[in-house]
Amino acid sequence: MAEPPHDRTTERPDRSPTARLEMSGIHVAFGGVTALEDVSLTVEPGQVHGLIGPNGAGKTTMFNVACGLVRPSSGRITWRGQELRRLRPAQLSKLGIARTLQGVALFPGMTVLENVMVGAHRHAKAGFFSALFAVPTADKDDERLRRRALDALAELDAVAYAERYPGSLPYPVQKRVALARALVAEPELLLLDEPASGLSEDEMHELGELIRVLCSRMSVLLVEHHMDLVMRVCDRITVLDSGKQIAVGTPEEIRADPAVTEAYLGDDVDVEADAAELSGGRHTAPAPAGTEEAPRG
Amino acid sequence: MEQFLSLTLGGVVSGSVYAAFALALVLIWRSTRIVNFAQGSMAAATTFIAVAVIDAGGSYWLALVVALLSGLVMGALIERVVIRPVEGGPELNAVIVTLGLFVAIQGIVALVAGVDERAFVPPFSKVGYEVREGFTLLSLSPNSIWTVAAVLVTMLALTALFRFTRVGLAMRASAFGQEVARLLGVRVGRMLTLGWALAAAVGALAGMLIAGDVSFVGPTFMDTLIVFGFVAAVLGGLDSPIGAVVGGLLLGLALNYVRGYLDDSLLGMASLVILVVVLLVRPGGLFSTTAARRA
Numbered sequence: 001m002a003e004p005p006h007d008r009t010t011e012r013p014d015r016s017p018t019a020r021l022e023m024s025g026i027h028v029a030f031g032g033v034t035a036l037e038d039v040s041l042t043v044e045p046g047q048v049h050g051l052i053g054p055n056g057a058g059k060t061t062m063f064n065v066a067c068g069l070v071r072p073s074s075g076r077i078t079w080r081g082q083e084l085r086r087l088r089p090a091q092l093s094k095l096g097i098a099r100t101l102q103g104v105a106l107f108p109g110m111t112v113l114e115n116v117m118v119g120a121h122r123h124a125k126a127g128f129f130s131a132l133f134a135v136p137t138a139d140k141d142d143e144r145l146r147r148r149a150l151d152a153l154a155e156l157d158a159v160a161y162a163e164r165y166p167g168s169l170p171y172p173v174q175k176r177v178a179l180a181r182a183l184v185a186e187p188e189l190l191l192l193d194e195p196a197s198g199l200s201e202d203e204m205h206e207l208g209e210l211i212r213v214l215c216s217r218m219s220v221l222l223v224e225h226h227m228d229l230v231m232r233v234c235d236r237i238t239v240l241d242s243g244k245q246i247a248v249g250t251p252e253e254i255r256a257d258p259a260v261t262e263a264y265l266g267d268d269v270d271v272e273a274d275a276a277e278l279s280g281g282r283h284t285a286p287a288p289a290g291t292e293e294a295p296r297g
Numbered sequence: 298m299e300q301f302l303s304l305t306l307g308g309v310v311s312g313s314v315y316a317a318f319a320l321a322l323v324l325i326w327r328s329t330r331i332v333n334f335a336q337g338s339m340a341a342a343t344t345f346i347a348v349a350v351i352d353a354g355g356s357y358w359l360a361l362v363v364a365l366l367s368g369l370v371m372g373a374l375i376e377r378v379v380i381r382p383v384e385g386g387p388e389l390n391a392v393i394v395t396l397g398l399f400v401a402i403q404g405i406v407a408l409v410a411g412v413d414e415r416a417f418v419p420p421f422s423k424v425g426y427e428v429r430e431g432f433t434l435l436s437l438s439p440n441s442i443w444t445v446a447a448v449l450v451t452m453l454a455l456t457a458l459f460r461f462t463r464v465g466l467a468m469r470a471s472a473f474g475q476e477v478a479r480l481l482g483v484r485v486g487r488m489l490t491l492g493w494a495l496a497a498a499v500g501a502l503a504g505m506l507i508a509g510d511v512s513f514v515g516p517t518f519m520d521t522l523i524v525f526g527f528v529a530a531v532l533g534g535l536d537s538p539i540g541a542v543v544g545g546l547l548l549g550l551a552l553n554y555v556r557g558y559l560d561d562s563l564l565g566m567a568s569l570v571i572l573v574v575v576l577l578v579r580p581g582g583l584f585s586t587t588a589a590r591r592a
Binding site for chain 1: 461462463466467469470473474476477478479480481482483484485536
């Protein structure tokens with residue numbers, strides 16, 4: 001149970017080429033319905049990889065495969081040279097993978113600080129029983145977790161809410177706390193499931209900048225509806241439609257890909273909105289000048 | 298006035314025993330959302346183990362330690378073997394399983410130890426202190442002080458565990474959202490086992506305290522306690538250890554006033570009336586974490 005001692009400096013992931021997430025030939029079927037068919041995706045170290053597609057395209061399924069909640073019927077997942085297919089969700093954090101959930105999924109009866117401390121769980125040194133009986137090493141441990149959690153909250157500008165309960169906070173703050181809870185584990189791969197849902201244009205912009213900062217420390221796999229955010233922050237993008245991969249490339253390539261436009265225009269739901277999103281997200285509010293002209297990549 | 302004082306103190310003492318029992322129910326409810334109807338017979342079993350230790354020449358304190366430890370082991374085993382398969386399934390399944398356990402454990406205790414009631418000697422004198430010349434407060438005895446103190450210390454220890462330790466944090470996280478906790482690297486299964494183990498140990502303590510209070514043990518000697526403990530737990534909101542203790546004390550006081558000013562035979566009815574009123578007026582209990590939920 002006790003993990004070997006390590007301090008923060010050695011914990012910082014070295015950007016070795018093995019810290020790459022490779023998913024290849026992923027098939028998933030739910031009771032005869034094929035959800036994913038031969039989908040491959042590689043998140044390069046230190047890059048932000050977007051996963052987009054019309055509703056029902058299989059984005060969330062693919063995402064859940066990446067974090068072990070869904071087991072593919074065939075295909076390979078390699079992370080740090082390790083096969084992840086039989087992975088249990090509880091082992092993710094040990095492997096340096098953290099995910100956020102759709103919505104916020106914070107623990108309601110625990111303070112913001114306590115919520116984030118749970119995320120730092122894997123960094124505790126003290127064993128199970130010494131923690132249970134609160135021996136001094138365990139006390140020091142708790143103090144360390146508390147500091148880490150406060151650091152993570154500080155990075156996301158949420159320290160002021162440390163002693164509040166999540167339910168009493170505005171939704172965007174809750175989302176920041178949920179993100180802090182994922183970041184406090186210092187993951188090498190961060191899986192973000194619709195981080196921008198429910199955020200205002202400004203908040204989404206801040207989130208985009210934050211993601212760009214984060215990718216100097218970790219790789220990011222981003223599932224998101226808001227196309228302007230995806231186009232702005234992603235290095236590479238995979239597009240799914242009806243469980244199949246229809247395109248992969250840089251934001252410019254995706255924007256120019258006729259198959260992608262086709263998939264979005266062919267979608268019955270929200271045709272105009274999706275098409276507008278694809279061309280730069282101008283339907284919601286005027287995007288800040290230049291963002292849609294010069295996406296990162 | 299003297300009767301009131303005596304009834305009040307007596308209410309605190311029996312209330313703290315209800316509180317210990319309610320604590321055990323709350324520990325299991327908050328970690329697995331199961332009401333453990335087998336709590337009473339589990340406590341009877343551990344108390345009989347303690348009696349065996351005393352029969353073999355051990356002291357009360359050795360017997361208490363053995364009872365607590367066997368409670369820990371029994372709780373962990375029952376969770377792993379019997380409860381794990383019904384966790385997360387329909388609630389009724391878990392209810393039926395704990396009811397089945399209740400009958401089965403009681404039967405096993407009766408088979409092994411016999412159905413006769415046995416005398417049980419409390420660790421301290423049950424003779425009340427003489428408050429002033431000619432007035433002995435029957436309900437204030439060294440043993441009743443021990444009973445109340447043991448329950449209070451247990452409650453404080455559990456509160457500290459949940460509030461200030463990493464394991465407590467992980468247990469609470471598992472109680473609030475198993476899936477999320479699992480994704481964050483919490484070993485949820487282990488936390489559930491620990492919850493049951495702790496609960497059974499607290500139940501074992503309750504069994505020892507009650508045996509000392511009533512001075513006998515028998516396979517069914519905890520049965521009435523299930524009702525009182527459950528009412529106390531509901532009164533406190535089922536979710537909060539402190540609520541369980543306050544609920545237990547309030548129930549103990551109320552029942553003792555009923556006993557003293559009305560009639561002994563009304564106790565069962567009074568506790569059910571309290572249960573119904575609480576469920577009608579404040580279904581979340583007096584101390585549920587509604588602050589967090591409301592917000």
